[in-house]
Amino acid sequence: MIIKPLIKGLLTFIPGMNSILPKGKTGGTDTAEYCYGVWLKHLTILFSNGINTMPNTIAELGPGDSIGLGLAAMLSGVNNYYALDVVRFSNTTHNLKVFDELVNLFKTRAAARLKPGWPDYDMYLDERYFPSNILTEELLELSLSEERIQLIRNALVNPGSQDEGVSIKYYVPWNNNIIIEKESVDLIVSHSVLEHVVDLESTYQAMSIWLKSKGMMSHQIDLESHGLSEKWNGYRAYSEIFWKMLAGNRPWLINRQPCSVHMELINKYGFKVICHLKNYRTDGIQRSQLSSRWMAISDDDLACSGTFIQAQKL
Numbered sequence: 323m324i325i326k327p328l329i330k331g332l333l334t335f336i337p338g339m340n341s342i343l344p345k346g347k348t349g350g351t352d353t354a355e356y357c358y359g360v361w362l363k364h365l366t367i368l369f370s371n372g373i374n375t376m377p378n379t380i381a382e383l384g385p386g387d388s389i390g391l392g393l394a395a396m397l398s399g400v401n402n403y404y405a406l407d408v409v410r411f412s413n414t415t416h417n418l419k420v421f422d423e424l425v426n427l428f429k430t431r432a433a434a435r436l437k438p439g440w441p442d443y444d445m446y447l448d449e450r451y452f453p454s455n456i457l458t459e460e461l462l463e464l465s466l467s468e469e470r471i472q473l474i475r476n477a478l479v480n481p482g483s484q485d486e487g488v489s490i491k492y493y494v495p496w497n498n499n500i501i502i503e504k505e506s507v508d509l510i511v512s513h514s515v516l517e518h519v520v521d522l523e524s525t526y527q528a529m530s531i532w533l534k535s536k537g538m539m540s541h542q543i544d545l546e547s548h549g550l551s552e553k554w555n556g557y558r559a560y561s562e563i564f565w566k567m568l569a570g571n572r573p574w575l576i577n578r579q580p581c582s583v584h585m586e587l588i589n590k591y592g593f594k595v596i597c598h599l600k601n602y603r604t605d606g607i608q609r610s611q612l613s614s615r616w617m618a619i620s621d622d623d624l625a626c627s628g629t630f631i632q633a634q635k636l
Contacts, residue, residue: 327550327568333621334565352416354423357390359459360513362434364540365398366446366453366495368509371596371632373538375536377508378402378520384515387411389478389492391511393483396458396474397428399465402489404507406496408574427459429464441599465591499528506530510539516572517543523587530591533635539593540632543584548576554627555606558616580623584631593633601628 351357356563382392389412392403405412426432433451435444448454457465464470465575477483477490493501510529519525529539546554550568553559557578560568569575583599588595602625609617609624616624 324552324568341361347458350607351390352387352420354390354420354427354464356436357388357420357472358394358424358427358432359434361391361394361398361511362438362453363436363443364511364513364542365395365456366434366443367441367597367630368538368540368632369453369456369478369558370443370446376400376456377538379507380404380509380511381406381502381507383512384408384518385492388420389490390418390424391513393417393421393474393478394424394428394476395511397424397465397471400462401487403491404502405490405492406501407493408495410494418475421475421478423469424513425458425466440601440628441501450633480630483504499524499531502528502532504531505534505537508534508537509582510537512541512543514542516541517545517548517576517579519577520574522577522579522583526587528593530593530635531600532620535635537635538632539635540627541584542630543580543581544628546627550576553605553607554603555624558619559607559611559613561613562615579617581626582620582623584629588596588633592618592636595631597630597632599630600626621629 373535376399377395378400379402380392380395380400382389384404385391385405385407389403389405392400392405397401397425431452431454432452434447434453441536444451446455448451472489473485474490477488481490481492510533516522533539551557551559554568557565557576565578575581576634585595585598600622604623604625605629611620612619612624
């Protein structure tokens, strides 16, 4: 199972090969339904934890194949959206298609459920599985008006422009924390992204700089192998030499950092955790199979296959 990713990793050591090798897909963000469900999941759980105001400005780390999550946020009332990625996957033509489909999903109040849906948030939705307590008819009347839809469409076609306080800015690659103005963002979202970030510490530091006081961040982090080992946590059995060959010179893969490292950085950079959920699996490799690097990992980190974290800047 790992032969193909190993060959790809080795090929990236050849100069110029990264630009030739296929980038592949980023995991569902090419569809409007997926982006709609992801945004409404993060939004619904935020409101269930006491947040009661729609953010004005949001930033998304790793939007992937489309900026659909940000477009869904804007159709919910968000005015300004920053999309930050390390490789350009998204393009305007596809984003316009996703946008039109999102408009229809919101107008029909489509079900917001994701499959698989961990963490479960159905209990916060109405009988249609729509967050009508958050996205009220009064709010949607404004956010889905023809004038508003046209403003968002114009911002999508002309990224970086600002018309009546509505803007979209897409930065690829983003590589420093001054790309967004200090203390200007209300909410930062990522979904199955932070497990890929090479420099986690700088990223958490940047998020702390960008967020306003009392600003929020919401992250779902997938700690599984992403197909790089037969067992979901089998990458912790690999020697460091083998891992370097597997990773190659790719701009992103997975960083293998356990849940506890994310929590340490969240605390270090001045956040108060308001929601921390963990998913566990018992069918991974056992402690006796760990490589030397991971011998001291805690039992909790060894079994934690995913985490959902929401935190507020102090």
